[in-house]
Amino acid sequence: MNIVTNNEKFIITFDLDNTIIDEKGKFFPNIKEVLSELKQSENIILYLITGRMFSSLKSLGIYNELVNIFGNNIFCNEGNTIINNEKVQVINKLNTNYLENFFKVHFEKFDWIIETSEKIIFNNHSKKEALLKLSYINTNFFEYSSDLNISLFNDKVDILNIFLFPKTQVNVDYMINLFYKVHYPEEKHTLYQEFIKISPKNTDKINGYHYILDKYNERHKVIAIGDGYNDISIIKKSFLGIAVYNSHKKLIEAADIHLQSNLYDFLRSLVNSLNLPSNEILIK
Structure with missing residues (x-):
């Protein structure tokens, strides 16, 4: 599958657990390096949208590395909060x-x-x-x-x-x-x-998705990548929804693409395609 970009801008949103990190809270092999390469692209903006509480996220040993990759583009609490310079900005709270x-x-x-x-x-x-x-x-x-x-x-x-x-x-x-x-x-x-x-009412990762669209006035196409049931709403809404290999059955049904190998292979192909003369992003 080819996406002809003609200098279009893309936003890629990532789930955290079992998508880019394992059950021990460590990056899957080579994921950190390929995310860092994607970050350098002028046509791609990276976001992290996790169900974890901010305190849980910050307790991870790789927290500083996540901040180095995603900067302030990190949503926690199922999309109810966004991290802004180490401060929690609340999008949705209890009444x-x-x-x-x-x-x-x-x-x-x-x-x-x-x-x-x-x-x-x-x-x-x-x-x-x-x-x-x-x-x-x-x-x-x-x-x-x-x-x-x-x-x-x-x-x-x-x-x-x-x-x-x-x-x-x-x-x-x-x-x-x-x-x-x-x-x-x-x-x-x-x-x-x-x-x-x-x-809070309407707790859902889709809050992060809408926040992103409001910020960029829908000028960017969103590619969402996840593995869990709580990723379904954003996978359905995105321009392209991608389920990683070992995803929840319902998410696989909702996704446009179900990866048959690890996420690194897909992201490596994406990084390589950014340098194509035709300016196409190749998604296989």
Whole structure:
């Protein structure tokens, strides 16, 4: 497949985990080098859009290398935040109108972890450890508080996620009714084995996609590359959606191309094609 660019500009968005890094948080072989080469092209702008919290991203040993490659073009929290000079710029946050009343009524029923744009506040050390196992976050980001400061729930504090751990065993249907139907009808809820995660309404990587289009006034064509279910929306919307080899089945169905070899081979072919006299980008 050939794309004739005639000096068109392309934006390539990358998922992080299992797309450019492995389960140990290391770059797949040669990926860092080929991304660095792509970065040098005048016709290509690179973006990273990850589901990780900023604290989880920054806890990676390769964080500085990611910044060297992507600069300020890094979205975290499923597209709800963008990193700007080491600061978290919030695009989408929880509606705090619900939160204060909820905690006043149900405070004693749950242990909790609250992620803001600046820190992660928790009231139970064992629950912090549970989140650490899931998200691999440096402990420096955590702040212990035995009491919940209601002043958190105001428009000046950006709350990105809340993790609630029931202190007693509860019925799943009750949990869903309590959070989804009663207290948070407009927010997104994810039920895990140990806790329920409350995220902002419309949490989706597509937020990052729309942010990019707004910034560049749709002058650039977007190529999206990912592996997971949470990449589907941006893969569908992009000019070209690419699923890496070992991708989620649903993502493969949504993608225009399913790579049959590793991502490096594809990116190497792309880098090589940038120097063609015909100014074509070759996608095989």
